[in-house]
Amino acid sequence: xxxxxxxxxxxxxxxxxxxxxxAVRGGEVMGLVGPNGAGKTTALRCLAGxxxxxxxxxxxxxxxxxxxxxxxxxELAFFPDEPRLFDYLTVRQHLEFTGRLYQMKDxxxxxxxxxGMLDLKDKADVLPAELSRGMKQKVALACGFLHRPxxxxxxxxxxxxxxxxxxxxxxxxxxxxxxGVAILISSHLLHLLEEVCSHVLIIKRGEKxxxxxxxxxxxxxxxxxxxxxLEEIFIRIAGEDGGK
Amino acid sequence: MNxxxxxxxxxxxxxxxxxxxxxxxxxxxxxxxVLGGAxxxxxxxxxLGQNLGSPRPALPPEALTAVWALALFGATLFLSxxxxxxxxxxxxxxxEMAFLFPAPLSRRALVIHKLLRSQFAMxxxxxxxxxxxxxxxxxxxxxxxxxxxWVALNTLNMHRIGASFALQRLRERGLADWKRRLAFLxxxxxxxxxxxxxxxxxxxxxAQDTAALLHQLVNNGPLRxxxxxxxxxxxxxxxxxxxxxxxxxLPALGIMAAHFIWVIAADxxxxxxxxxxxxxxxxxxTAVQSGGMRITxxxxxxRTPLWRLRPTGFAPLALMWKSALKMGGxxxxxxxxxxxxxxxxTAWFVRNHANQQGAxxxxxxxxxxxxxxxxxxxxxxxxxxQTASGQLRHGMTMMDLLKTxxxxxxxxxxxxxxxxxxxxxxxxxxxxxxGGYLATTLxxxxxxxxxxxxxxxxxxxxxxxxxxxxxxxxxxxxxMFPGWFKPQDAAQRGIEQTGLRLVMGVGxxxxxxxxxxxxxxxxxxxxxxxxxxGLPLPWQAATSAMTAAFVFALEAALGIxxxxxxxxxxxxxxx
Numbered sequence: 001x002x003x004x005x006x007x008x009x010x011x012x013x014x015x016x017x018x019x020x021x022x023a024v025r026g027g028e029v030m031g032l033v034g035p036n037g038a039g040k041t042t043a044l045r046c047l048a049g050x051x052x053x054x055x056x057x058x059x060x061x062x063x064x065x066x067x068x069x070x071x072x073x074x075e076l077a078f079f080p081d082e083p084r085l086f087d088y089l090t091v092r093q094h095l096e097f098t099g100r101l102y103q104m105k106d107x108x109x110x111x112x113x114x115x116g117m118l119d120l121k122d123k124a125d126v127l128p129a130e131l132s133r134g135m136k137q138k139v140a141l142a143c144g145f146l147h148r149p150x151x152x153x154x155x156x157x158x159x160x161x162x163x164x165x166x167x168x169x170x171x172x173x174x175x176x177x178x179x180g181v182a183i184l185i186s187s188h189l190l191h192l193l194e195e196v197c198s199h200v201l202i203i204k205r206g207e208k209x210x211x212x213x214x215x216x217x218x219x220x221x222x223x224x225x226x227x228x229x230l231e232e233i234f235i236r237i238a239g240e241d242g243g244k
Numbered sequence: 245m246n247x248x249x250x251x252x253x254x255x256x257x258x259x260x261x262x263x264x265x266x267x268x269x270x271x272x273x274x275x276x277x278v279l280g281g282a283x284x285x286x287x288x289x290x291x292l293g294q295n296l297g298s299p300r301p302a303l304p305p306e307a308l309t310a311v312w313a314l315a316l317f318g319a320t321l322f323l324s325x326x327x328x329x330x331x332x333x334x335x336x337x338x339x340e341m342a343f344l345f346p347a348p349l350s351r352r353a354l355v356i357h358k359l360l361r362s363q364f365a366m367x368x369x370x371x372x373x374x375x376x377x378x379x380x381x382x383x384x385x386x387x388x389x390x391x392x393x394w395v396a397l398n399t400l401n402m403h404r405i406g407a408s409f410a411l412q413r414l415r416e417r418g419l420a421d422w423k424r425r426l427a428f429l430x431x432x433x434x435x436x437x438x439x440x441x442x443x444x445x446x447x448x449x450x451a452q453d454t455a456a457l458l459h460q461l462v463n464n465g466p467l468r469x470x471x472x473x474x475x476x477x478x479x480x481x482x483x484x485x486x487x488x489x490x491x492x493x494l495p496a497l498g499i500m501a502a503h504f505i506w507v508i509a510a511d512x513x514x515x516x517x518x519x520x521x522x523x524x525x526x527x528x529x530t531a532v533q534s535g536g537m538r539i540t541x542x543x544x545x546x547r548t549p550l551w552r553l554r555p556t557g558f559a560p561l562a563l564m565w566k567s568a569l570k571m572g573g574x575x576x577x578x579x580x581x582x583x584x585x586x587x588x589x590t591a592w593f594v595r596n597h598a599n600q601q602g603a604x605x606x607x608x609x610x611x612x613x614x615x616x617x618x619x620x621x622x623x624x625x626x627x628x629x630q631t632a633s634g635q636l637r638h639g640m641t642m643m644d645l646l647k648t649x650x651x652x653x654x655x656x657x658x659x660x661x662x663x664x665x666x667x668x669x670x671x672x673x674x675x676x677x678x679g680g681y682l683a684t685t686l687x688x689x690x691x692x693x694x695x696x697x698x699x700x701x702x703x704x705x706x707x708x709x710x711x712x713x714x715x716x717x718x719x720x721x722x723x724m725f726p727g728w729f730k731p732q733d734a735a736q737r738g739i740e741q742t743g744l745r746l747v748m749g750v751g752x753x754x755x756x757x758x759x760x761x762x763x764x765x766x767x768x769x770x771x772x773x774x775x776x777x778g779l780p781l782p783w784q785a786a787t788s789a790m791t792a793a794f795v796f797a798l799e800a801a802l803g804i805x806x807x808x809x810x811x812x813x814x815x816x817x818x819x
Contacts, residue, residue, distance in 0.1 A: 045519075048345075049345075049346060050346055050515055051513075051515050051519070052513050052515070069348075070349075071348070073346060073348040074348040076346065078342075082338075083342075084337075084338040084339045084343075086256060086337075086339045086340075087256075087339070088255070088256040088257075088259035088260045089255055089256060089259065090259070093255055093259075096251070097248055097251055097252055097255070097343075098248075098343065100248035101246075101248040101343070101344075101349070102347065102348065140342075143343070
């Protein structure tokens with residue numbers, strides 16, 4: 001579902017992402033981990049077709065992002081770290097607008113289902129100014145799920161949410177994965193990633209530092225046969241030079 | 245146009261209008277809307293539209309076309325090809341980027357959306373420009389002017405976008421900005437030479453006949469060809485009837501359409517620069533909404549404090565120390581000191597030479613520099629107070645932290661206000677000193693000179709307390725009526741916000757007038773008392789000024805105490 005080969009992004013002379021290659025199949029959840037400034041957001045933006053990579057290929061559900069960007073984007077959803085909504089569209093209108101963006105024929109029916117699933121029915125006709133951050137996050141999720149994407153990119157999806165909202169978001173992500181969606185999540189909440197991710201990609205200074213299933217990564221970093229946590233692995237990788 | 249983007253524009257417009265109308269149920273917005281509407285009507289329509297706009301320029305239509313074409317040419321060249329330094333970016337909101345950039349939309353669709361979204365602002369600007377040029381008094385010709393302006397502004401906007409795409413491609417091919425600017429500078433120099441060569445080649449019209457000279461210049465030599473498309477753009481502006489307008493607008497629309505094709509055909513990556521620009525804009529708006537508005541982005545480098553802060557002492561001094569750091573610390577002090585040293589040396593040089601015979605240029609320079617100084621002082625009478633009050637209101641957004649400090653409210657208020665007030669007063673004194681010094685170029689009579697010196701001293705003495713007074717009033721309003729004057733509203737736009745700012749301004753003016761009555765009364769009493777005692781005039785003035793300043797300072801101290809009480813009692817949750 002998500003495949004990338006040699007993904008590289010330069011800002012001037014600075015390589016934000018360099019030679020990143022990996023694949024996420026349908027039903028898999030990959031955690032993208034790295035210190036601040038490691039290039040996670042840049043990588044996600046390149047993968048979602050928001051910014052063009054300097055070199056390398058990105059394939060989304062069989063569509064090459066460089067050759068068929070619209071086809072690739074039709075199959076993906078990107079969730080930024082902050083839920084950014086239009087000031088003058090109500091919750092329901094956000095869904096109607098998103099439905100039109102993706103040319104959904106059953107927008108109304110599916111939107112109502114999502115509103116119910118995310119407990120947004122009683123807020124359907126209010127503007128974002130009246131919503132809490134958690135509510136806005138739910139609206140962003142509903143908009144992202146509306147066109148039934150095969151690929152989802154989450155950039156720090158759990159930041160700023162209360163424990164209940166974190167649990168609910170996590171459940172939703174797991175539910176989407178069970179339905180066959182390929183998911184890539186960037187987050188610093190490592191214990192939560194351990195709960196939801198099947199695979200992990202650790203990047204440092206834009207380059208791949210470790211990649212594989214959680215079990216593979218754990219065994220790779222285990223020195224005496226004892227199980228090491230993702231946090232321990234992250235600290236070892238990031239701490240080699242202080243995470244700089 | 246993409247159906248989803250059309251939905252977004254229309255639905256947002258409808259909801260925006262609906263929300264604005266619905267909130268008029270709140271007295272704050274209703275009063276603001278009424279006053280704002282009245283302001284726009286009387287200021288723009290009555291004052292500018294009927295007085296400032298008349299009489300119409302006496303230039304014949306050809307010369308008028310030439311002037312507009314030249315202005316458009318200059319604006320196009322400068323704004324599109326010389327000024328731009330950053331990468332090609334289109335201004336999108338953060339929500340637009342979150343929804344539209346990952347969506348299956350082509351760049352072309354995004355550019356069209358961007359162009360359509362700017363149409364409301366273009367129409368408003370065209371209407372405003374038509375209004376202030378007094379064309380609305382001329383019946384249907386006003387609509388010709390408005391239509392022409394709309395076409396010209398849109399073409400200029402599209403040219404700017406197209407040029408930014410072209411410059412980005414040039415940059416990607418290794419053309420540095422300074423090389424491009426040098427090339428344009430050389431081209432401008434060549435053009436100037438060409439114009440001068442043309443001017444010498446034809447019969448020179450009488451020097452005072454500017455219109456004739458302009459007419460000859462724009463119809464001959466290089467300008468004839470360079471201005472041709474711009475003359476087409478502005479030709480409908482001077483149309484006399486509908487038929488003439490229709491004939492003239494068609495070629496202009498053709499140029500606009502060509503620009504549209506140029507812009508949408510360019511497949512240049514603008515996403516990265518747009519994201520960066522949107523983040524900068526969001527940071528700026530957040531700063532404005534929290535009351536800490538910055539006109540420009542400042543360096544994130546650490547600053548050297550003006551003095552070493554002792555661990556114990558008068559608490560407001562710590563807040564002043566923080567304010568001084570915020571303003572830039574020693575670096576800013578050094579910069580302003582250098583500025584005023586240069587100004588003082590220039591003033592000294594100009595004044596000395598102005599006294600010599602045949603040095604009219606120096607006399608004029610002295611007058612100009614002096615006037616600039618006085619204007620700066622006049623403007624600062626409002627700005628210093630506003631800046632200081634802005635700092636205090638910015639503090640209100642961090643009330644949760646400030647209220648935990650073991651410091652009484654009056655000390656917090658004093659500390660927050662003093663920094664900007666002292667800095668502003670020092671600048672005012674410097675400007676006043678230079679302006680006063682240069683005034684001696686014109687005034688030779690010793691008595692008048694003495695009077696002027698006394699007046700300047702009185703002004704200088706009253707300035708700091710006046711600044712404190714100007715800072716206290718908006719702060720009191722913000723603390724007493726937090727729902728009406730929220731720091732977060734600073735970035736809001738609209739008629740009702742204009743009206744609310746008007747309420748604040750008028751209230752401030754009335755309050756400062758009232759606050760000045762006691763100092764004036766006691767100052768006058770001191771004047772008459774010292775006259776009865778037989779003191780000479782300068783001493784009379786000094787006694788009077790010092791009394792007035794003392795009363796004003798007393799009022800300021802009471803104001804600070806009041807502000808402190810309000811600060812202590814302030815309950816942000818009541819907003």
